[in-house]
Amino acid sequence: MYEPPFWRDREANERLAATECDACGYVSFPERREVCKRCGERGEFRDTRLEERGIVQSYVIQNRLPDAFETPLPVAVMDVPQVGANDGGSDGDDAGSDAGEPARVYGLFTETDPEAMAIGMEAAAVFRELFDVEGLPVGSFKFTVPRGENR
Amino acid sequence: MSSGVSNSSGTRGASGGDIGGREACVIGSGMIDFGELFEQSTDDMAERAYLNAIEDVDSGISPQEIDAAWFGTLDIAGDASSGAGLAHATGLFEIPVTRVENACATGSTAFRSAVEAIEAGSAEVALVLGVEKMRDSAAGLIESAALDQVWRGRGVTMPAFFGMRATRHMHEFDTTEEQVAKVSVKNHANGAKYPHAHYRFECSVEDVVESPTVTYPLNLYDCCPVTDGAAALLVASEELASEYTDDPIHVAGSGLSTDSLLRSEDESLVGFPATTQAASQAYEQASIGPEHVDVAEVHDCFTITELVTYEDLGFCAKGEGGALIDEGVVELDGEKPVNPSGGLLAKGHPIGASGVAQLAEIYEQLRGEAGSVQVDDPEIGLQHNIGIGRNATGSVSCVNVLERR
Numbered sequence A: 001m002y003e004p005p006f007w008r009d010r011e012a013n014e015r016l017a018a019t020e021c022d023a024c025g026y027v028s029f030p031e032r033r034e035v036c037k038r039c040g041e042r043g044e045f046r047d048t049r050l051e052e053r054g055i056v057q058s059y060v061i062q063n064r065l066p067d068a069f070e071t072p073l074p075v076a077v078m079d080v081p082q083v084g085a086n087d088g089g090s091d092g093d094d095a096g097s098d099a100g101e102p103a104r105v106y107g108l109f110t111e112t113d114p115e116a117m118a119i120g121m122e123a124a125a126v127f128r129e130l131f132d133v134e135g136l137p138v139g140s141f142k143f144t145v146p147r148g149e150n151r
Numbered sequence B: 001m002s003s004g005v006s007n008s009s010g011t012r013g014a015s016g017g018d019i020g021g022r023e024a025c026v027i028g029s030g031m032i033d034f035g036e037l038f039e040q041s042t043d044d045m046a047e048r049a050y051l052n053a054i055e056d057v058d059s060g061i062s063p064q065e066i067d068a069a070w071f072g073t074l075d076i077a078g079d080a081s082s083g084a085g086l087a088h089a090t091g092l093f094e095i096p097v098t099r100v101e102n103a104c105a106t107g108s109t110a111f112r113s114a115v116e117a118i119e120a121g122s123a124e125v126a127l128v129l130g131v132e133k134m135r136d137s138a139a140g141l142i143e144s145a146a147l148d149q150v151w152r153g154r155g156v157t158m159p160a161f162f163g164m165r166a167t168r169h170m171h172e173f174d175t176t177e178e179q180v181a182k183v184s185v186k187n188h189a190n191g192a193k194y195p196h197a198h199y200r201f202e203c204s205v206e207d208v209v210e211s212p213t214v215t216y217p218l219n220l221y222d223c224c225p226v227t228d229g230a231a232a233l234l235v236a237s238e239e240l241a242s243e244y245t246d247d248p249i250h251v252a253g254s255g256l257s258t259d260s261l262l263r264s265e266d267e268s269l270v271g272f273p274a275t276t277q278a279a280s281q282a283y284e285q286a287s288i289g290p291e292h293v294d295v296a297e298v299h300d301c302f303t304i305t306e307l308v309t310y311e312d313l314g315f316c317a318k319g320e321g322g323a324l325i326d327e328g329v330v331e332l333d334g335e336k337p338v339n340p341s342g343g344l345l346a347k348g349h350p351i352g353a354s355g356v357a358q359l360a361e362i363y364e365q366l367r368g369e370a371g372s373v374q375v376d377d378p379e380i381g382l383q384h385n386i387g388i389g390r391n392a393t394g395s396v397s398c399v400n401v402l403e404r405r
């Protein structure tokens, strides 16, 4: 049994389910809401799914964190493309209307050499247990650059 | 904020926030020396800042003349704060007291709320009191790394939130680590001269870039210290202000806005749209532009925060913050001095008190009472905060403009 927040968000967290605003194209993830947080319209939202990869928009290397984290830990702002889109809107270019915009999220990295981090690079999203709540795992995606595969 | 009177432009007070043409003025300010104040409680600090403000009023003021108060604190120490916290610290019972919490814009939002009440005519003389006891808890803010969040800011501490802008700013605009470090060098040089500052030592660019890395690309001297402190202001209607002082300082404009990194706008990778939005509200009310600001106290929780704030406030174009500091424009003796008090980097950042203290410093500057950090005859001063909200996904900014007339 999940505590309510994790139960509510489980589909988004585990299956990268998102919604796209038909008024402005904004991709809302992981939340499903009635108003768009970019254009403010109470529009129609189309269900969409995100790819298991993302493009680094900016990043830091965390050296000091609570014990729950392994440091040094790269943490990034990631653009995660929708399934079927051409690319993840690297460097913020508006993707074509067919492609749709990526979702912008924070991404924790794992199994990645901090030296490999660079703006514009692509990273794979991999499913991991993030933490547990009273022994029950809460799983979602982290990002990783497979070894020997810089950028 | 401003009324429809004065000024040749005729646009003064054109926007909202201006009710019945009443204006508010600051008539007194009080601060305590910021620092590691283990010997003082939250109430001790708040009481002392309040008494300093009362004693600062040129013609004197009696506590009975204060008819409302705003209390800015995040209550990090868990002192069970509310409006009653202010009343217990000051003895000001039986009047409306509102506790305000708005991330790092807490103190400035408390001030803005008091100003609005005075403009609206629901208060004549108001106290604004900001306080934060940061040092009592050993855990510190690192522990607030959103551990139980999945996508909403897990592992994103404050240096990470601001450091993201540094990495991207350096990538996009070729801003250098040395330019970012110069913010710390400048503010420590100013803080060394400022009597209320927590840290009163100077440092060099080498000291900053060689200090231990906290969160790449930010080093220890890129980060503000953890500091206890309190500050207070007394605000009165323009009509009453002259009874308290011959040199009241007008509140010419105020802005408040929120934004989010997750709105996917690229400006928020290299700055804070909330700052630009709040500044544009404040400039419009004050009928000024950024070029009219003579002195500013801006939010420098980290060096990069101040550098992008130059751009967000319009002191220079986006991407030119590094050049602005290279040219010395923002130095104490420059064309547009920023953070003569040493800023949060040297003075310290007791969150609920920070905005109130910045306003107190601008008040001193505009009255020519800033002593060893006094800048040359300023008429218009700007105060700015930018804070992190909602587990590091949101931002909130407050900008206030004070004017000597």
Ligand SMILES: [Zn+2]
Binding pocket: A021, A022, A023, A024, A025, A026, A036, A037, A038, A039, A040, A041, A043
């Ligand atoms: Zn929309």
